[in-house]
Amino acid sequence: MRRKTKLIHGGISEDPATGAVSFPIYQVSTYKQEGVGGHKGFEYSRTGNPTRHALEELIKDIEGGSAGFAFGSGMAAITAVIMLFNSGDHVILTDDVYGGTFRVMTKVLNRFGIDSTFVDTSNLDNIKSEIRPNTRAVYLETPTNPLLKITDIEAAAGIAKEHGLLTIVDNTFSTPYWQNPIELGADIVLHSATKYLGGHSDVVAGLVVVNSDKLAEDLHFVQNSTGGVLGPQDSWLLIRGIKTLGIRMEETETNTKEIVGFLQGHANVKKVFYPGIESHPNHEIAKKQARGFGGMVSFDVGSAENADRLLSKVKYFTLAESLGAVESLISVPARMTHASIPAERRAELGITDGLVRISVGLEDIEDLIEDLTQALE
Numbered sequence: 001m002r003r004k005t006k007l008i009h010g011g012i013s014e015d016p017a018t019g020a021v022s023f024p025i026y027q028v029s030t031y032k033q034e035g036v037g038g039h040k041g042f043e044y045s046r047t048g049n050p051t052r053h054a055l056e057e058l059i060k061d062i063e064g065g066s067a068g069f070a071f072g073s074g075m076a077a078i079t080a081v082i083m084l085f086n087s088g089d090h091v092i093l094t095d096d097v098y099g100g101t102f103r104v105m106t107k108v109l110n111r112f113g114i115d116s117t118f119v120d121t122s123n124l125d126n127i128k129s130e131i132r133p134n135t136r137a138v139y140l141e142t143p144t145n146p147l148l149k150i151t152d153i154e155a156a157a158g159i160a161k162e163h164g165l166l167t168i169v170d171n172t173f174s175t176p177y178w179q180n181p182i183e184l185g186a187d188i189v190l191h192s193a194t195k196y197l198g199g200h201s202d203v204v205a206g207l208v209v210v211n212s213d214k215l216a217e218d219l220h221f222v223q224n225s226t227g228g229v230l231g232p233q234d235s236w237l238l239i240r241g242i243k244t245l246g247i248r249m250e251e252t253e254t255n256t257k258e259i260v261g262f263l264q265g266h267a268n269v270k271k272v273f274y275p276g277i278e279s280h281p282n283h284e285i286a287k288k289q290a291r292g293f294g295g296m297v298s299f300d301v302g303s304a305e306n307a308d309r310l311l312s313k314v315k316y317f318t319l320a321e322s323l324g325a326v327e328s329l330i331s332v333p334a335r336m337t338h339a340s341i342p343a344e345r346r347a348e349l350g351i352t353d354g355l356v357r358i359s360v361g362l363e364d365i366e367d368l369i370e371d372l373t374q375a376l377e
């Protein structure tokens with residue numbers, strides 16, 4: 001099955017009981033047993049639900065792993081994955097991970113004895129030099145948010161394997177349509193499915209795919225024990241969203257390339273961050289490990305005042321957190337998605353007050369360029 005076909009026919013694409021071509025929403029919490037333990041594969045919906053199972057099979061197939069898991073949010077998915085580790089363990093993470101990932105590692109999971117170090121993983125030497133006897137995993141986000149830095153997944157996973165560590169990749173920005181970390185050597189891939197996989201700004205969800213039966217068993221144990229599962233309605237919305245992921249990613253890519261060209265030539269834009277630009281420091285790695293560069297672009301307009309002026313003038317770019325939907329979204333990371341990162345750390349990372357991030361949607365490109373033109377005047 002090719003990629004767009006798999007998005008539609010992967011997993012469990014129809015209801016075996018009725019032939020319905022849209023998998024039904026099993027809005028149910030428990031299941032009749034004929035005798036004690038005599039059930040048809042489902043006992044209780046925290047442990048397993050048919051609609052969630054259909055989604056979990058679908059994401060497993062499109063990421064190319066051995067099992068999939070659906071959670072109530074991307075953060076619930078990330079937390080469950082880190083709960084595979086024990087008190088005293090250490091994880092090395094990409095330095096400009098999503099602010100919520102930084103927050104959960106440094107303000108919540110640290111209280112349970114899980115230690116973390118954040119380094120620029122686009123430089124592989126930084127990973128090597130932070131490995132300690134108690135390190136258990138390398139956690140990569142690539143491309144990063146909001147500076148679109150790229151880590152070489154295959155090379156990082158190679159280093160991790162040499163030291164007996166797991167490689168975990170947050171694949172939210174690229175999606176499995178463009179990038180498949182498990183094929184590149186990762187052990188666990190996760191998503192904020194709230195973004196491109198859902199694609200319509202109408203569901204909050206997280207997905208995880210693992211590459212071995214042992215990890216599948218361990219993660220199911222955490223999922224069932226801690227209970228942060230996705231409900232059947234939201235599972236169905238994600239299955240529907242994923243069916244159009246391919247055409248949405250292709251169209252976003254086309255619009256984004258036009259916008260990047262426009263921004264690069266604009267006098268009021270100081271710098272554009274996009275892995276598809278040839279001068280981007282990690283452009284060659286991006287080209288090697290992903291089939292597309294994605295729909296996220298960040299650019300620096302010089303100051304918070306300039307950013308505010310731009311935000312007040314745009315018509316088709318909605319000022320909102322989140323990304324990856326049909327409508328174009330705009331945000332200022334320093335005061336929104338990355339506000340939970342201390343100011344001095346933001347400065348170290350290069351997340352300036354004038355940095356604007358856009359998630360390019362599926363509107364007509366002429367309207368988007370006209371909108372940015374008047375707003376940047």
Ligand SMILES: Cc1ncc(COP(=O)(O)O)c(C=O)c1O
Pocket residue numbers: 073074075076098100141145170172173191192193194204205206322
């Ligand atoms: C790259 C990335 N990972 C994880 C998350 C967290 O996902 P959620 O908001 O679905 O909990 C986000 C949210 O913006 C994100 O951008």
